[in-house]
Amino acid sequence: MSPENKQSYYFCKKPLLCGFLLCLLSISTTWAQRVRDCAFSPVYQQHVQKIKGAAVRRQAFEDSIQAFVEQRKNRGGRTADRIIRIPVVVHIIHNTADSNRIGGTGNANISVAQIESQIRVLNEDYRRQEGTRGYNTNPVGADMEIEFYLANRDPNGNPTNGIVRRYRNQAVYNIQSDLETVSALSYWPSNRYLNIWVLPDIRNYLGYGQFPASTAVEGLDAYYEDFPQTDGVFIAHQYFGDTGNLADEAYSYGRTLTHEVGHWLGLIHTWGDEYCGTDYCDDTPPTESANNTRFCNDRYSTCVSGQSTRNMIENFLDYSPDACMNTFTLDQKNRVRAVLELSPRRRQLVATTNLLEETEKLxxxxxxxxxxxxxxxxxxxxxxxxxxxxxxxxxxxxxxxxxxxxxxxxxxxxxxxxxxxxxxxxxxxxxxxxxxxxxxxxx
CATH class of the missing domain: 2.60.40.10 (Immunoglobulins)
Structure with missing residues (x-):
């Protein structure tokens, strides 16, 4: 795959998440007929037309990530210096005419309980919490040391519960054309918050996560710096959280957002979005393709000299059903830490999170x-x-x-x-x- 293709948007017609720069999952009502192919998105083509030297910019960003990771390894430091806490704003974009009706079957104006369940799942998964579905005993499994919380201050400094509700009389959204429309309804600065837009439905897909912006290269625009208003995650409400109005038990544990946020943090699919491709993480086995099934059965690849190796179907960056997933790896953690240093908006978001130092007692x-x-x-x-x-x-x-x-x-x-x-x-x-x-x- 060419460097230019490596930084593309992907539309992933199937479970859990989607592509390198954005992730989309299909929402076919007849699950047995779903096609698990990924294709480059027209949205990507539209975006690269606006960016001079996008392929060079993307490859330079990747090179800088790898150099940062190697530097940390060579000096023998800890994988993480501190726990990073990220404020989240959840924009509920619903089509329920009675805006006072919250929650219930078929209602895109989902309940606070469903929203809170998703934040809990993120923390279970990103902190590898014992006693939860996010825990694993994998020898390369990592506590990502990243936590998420609903913002308690809005952009103007006013108290908030981190939830914004907006009505729009539209039942299905098109990722190729509606991202800016959705963002225009409700948006908080993406250099201060992780924006999550929860929609009634998305045509053909479950969600989308925007890949991080890179640093500037002389003579070139910073990749994705021109798109701050869509920087975040878009997701269909039926796949959000692990309680409430959910669509399918195979994707009912809240792992769609775990995967999408992984892309927002700079992670790539375990198969590198091509046959035996690379995700730049040495501790995820080389993989021929995604686990495009509704099962957690072992799968194997022969990417290295014909040697058969087990795919890491339990990795959050595979396409496995939610029940399979429970692992981020140490190299994925190193990569995310590099991205949080090298991506301007991500770095600024972490630096401007004005939290107090924790204490052992209240x-x-x-x-x-x-x-x-x-x-x-x-x-x-x-x-x-x-x-x-x-x-x-x-x-x-x-x-x-x-x-x-x-x-x-x-x-x-x-x-x-x-x-x-x-x-x-x-x-x-x-x-x-x-x-x-x-x-x-x-x-």
Whole structure:
């Protein structure tokens, strides 16, 4: 495959995910008739026409990734220096005329529970969490040390639950022509958030993930730097999360997004999108083609001197059904860390994630106390990513405000939009199994 083809968009008619620069999965109603072929997308052809020297740009990016990985290996450092936490905004683009109707069979305006289940799955898979489907005992299996959480601040600094709902009277979207249309409905800066657009349906496919932008080369535009508004993941709502309105049990564990986010982080299919191709990761066995089946049976390839080797069908970057998948490898982790350093938007997103340092135990700190405004701002620090809940109570125990989110890191939170009479209140905060309360005065 030529270098230019190597950086193309792929439309992957079949399970789990799609191609190198974007991933698409088919949504045929008759599963037995699905064709598991990948073809270069007209969308890619449209994009490369806008980019001077796209093939050279793409190959230079790949070369820089490999050089970065080798440099880290040669100096004998840790694969990861720290846990990276990525804020997510989920844009629900639905066609439910009654926007107040949320969740239920056939409703693209999916429930908060379904959204939260997908964030949980991402963290289980990217952290190789014991006791979950994301755990494995593979000797080259890696904890990617990347965590995801629903954003708690919008682009203007206002409190948010990280979920945006937009109505549009359209049932099926075309990846070849509708990406900008969807983004125009709702978009947060892609150098500060991972945008995930959840759609009613996608014609012929399940989802799409945009490959990272590369650094600039003299005389050439940075690859994908011209497309920040579509930088993220687009996915059909029936394949989002592991609870709620799901379409097919073979793809009902939330691994479609795990795979798509892998492409967003710069990973390539294990077979390199060609016969016995390369994904630039030495610890994923050379593979003739995708596991284009609905089964987890072993498959073998003879890519190296006729020697038969087992395909890593359990890798998140194969096309296996969700139940097979549970592995990222150490080399895939090295590659992602390189991409997060070398891709301008990815690097900026990680650098501008204004999170507080975690603490072993829950600690609360109220700002500007006593409080003389109608906004209460406080920080809560604790260990890792936790489900959190906080509430404000008067001294009679009545709850005057409450909020909760399923996956949050240590951060700054605020309470606003509630009329607070001058009085003493109790702020109660729960992170995981820990709960702390503190009194505060509103003047």
């Amino acid at each position: 600690v609360l700190k109220v700002y500007n106390h006593p409080i003389r405004t109608q906004t209460i701002t406080f920080e809560a620090t604790f260990k890792g990513i936790q489900p959190i809940e906080y509430s404000l109570l008067d001294l009679q125990g009545h709850v005057v405000y409450s909020a909760r989110q399923s996956s949050q890191p240590s951060s700054i939170f605020s309470i606003s939009g509630v009329h607070l009479a001058p009085a003493v209140y109790v702020l109660r905060f729960t992170a995981g199994t820990e709960t702390h309360s503190t009194r505060l005065v509103v003047q």
